[in-house]
Amino acid sequence: VSKRFHIGVFDSASLNDFGTVTWRHPDNESYRFTDISYWIELAQRFEDAKLDFLFLADTWGYSLVSGARKDISFTEGLDLPRLDPAIVTGAMAPATRDLGLVITASTLLELPYSMARRLSTLDLISGGRVGWNVVTAGFANTASAVFGREMPSHDSRYDMADDFMELVYKLMEGCWQPDAIPADKGGIYADPARVHRIDHDGPYFSSHGYGNAPSTPQGTPFLFQAGTSGRGQLFGATHGECIFLQGTTPPRVAEYVSSIKQKAAALGRDPESIKSVVGLSMVVAPTREDAQRKYQSYLDLQTPDLAIASYSMFTGIDLSGYDPNTLMDELHTEVGQTQVDRFRGRTIGDVTMEFQRRGVRGFISVGTPDEVADEMCSMAKAANVDGFLLEPWIQPGSTVDFIEHVLPILQKRGLFREEYEEHTLRERMQGLGSSRLRDDHLGARHRPAGQ
């Protein structure tokens, strides 16, 4: 029997995502992103389908091309405006019961002490369904500028992220024991012997005192990591429990998966405990011709100017400033490196065209429900991943097409659950009875003795 897939939906509380622009499509409802009923409807729909989680990506930055913001970024709502995913998630939590809720939060721009409380609050109000996609900061150049800070170099942002995580583990694992609060009106509220003062003096952050939030069902939220730059992979191997990947070919994704697992094993973790899910943009219709037509209707919305603006947003690099025959291998950036590394061996001309078609989207599958289901099976095998992160071209249309037409095929093949069997997100991803960080995870070292 094959393993069941993990399937989440990738979205963000903004008009467009993935470096493509589809908001104008007549069937796209993403323009409703400021309306909380839109998010609640989506979450309930995904929960009815028993999907693993809804992930809301986030960034504080925006697109700048060679120092200037292009009008097209405003007129197409390429990157701004957006909403805070933690608050949107806080509203979805009580409207759902089982769906995992995953948000991105930045270790460059947030403070660990307040971020820990925000994530613990979400974990409590959702009953342990929260995941955290830990990123340093996408679009780090413009994001740093809006916060009035200098942008640290690429690799030092990850050093800072390691320090951020250590403090968060101390707060979430080491301070309030799960049994610290008997809340007994005849006795005590909190037991002083079960609440531990933390002291942290790291290279970037320090904190002295007590966590501001109590222990939560998962302790530390289930940790995702994305970003396949060299330093990013090491960070993922250290902290990630599930790796988000986007790749254009299964062999390239398989390479990342095995590289991260090797690095994790070298750090003393069980490499097989680390899950990975890969981005998949699908277009499904009753016939292949209909699917192609639908796909073309999304491609028709993309333009070369948008591709330049969006590539620059991810990398800080203006592709229009180069000879199209230049090899991508010659480029270097201190902004995001994944979208440079990903295309190594190709020319700038190729990448400009490719970015216009797909932005940062991962695998693309276009066809009938059976064709797409077959392709998912072969992709998962060839890429050695545990599942998929659906990247809707339009929302909810693309996800609903998947739920109504492809999911039943996967279920018939035993590749997707019929019912939820667990409550916390970590249990869903790692198995029943595993709501807390595994003992071989770095964060577990910060638990008080005997816990």
Ligand SMILES: Cc1cc2nc3c(=O)[nH]c(=O)nc-3n(C[C@H](O)[C@H](O)[C@H](O)COP(=O)(O)O)c2cc1C
């Ligand atoms: C599936 C997926 C989701 C991502 N979501 C975010 C996100 O929400 N915010 C963000 O800043 N970067 C996000 N990223 C991008 C990476 O984390 C990005 O590469 C990183 O922020 C830049 O660092 P790097 O130089 O290590 O690539 C995502 C990447 C992938 C593959």
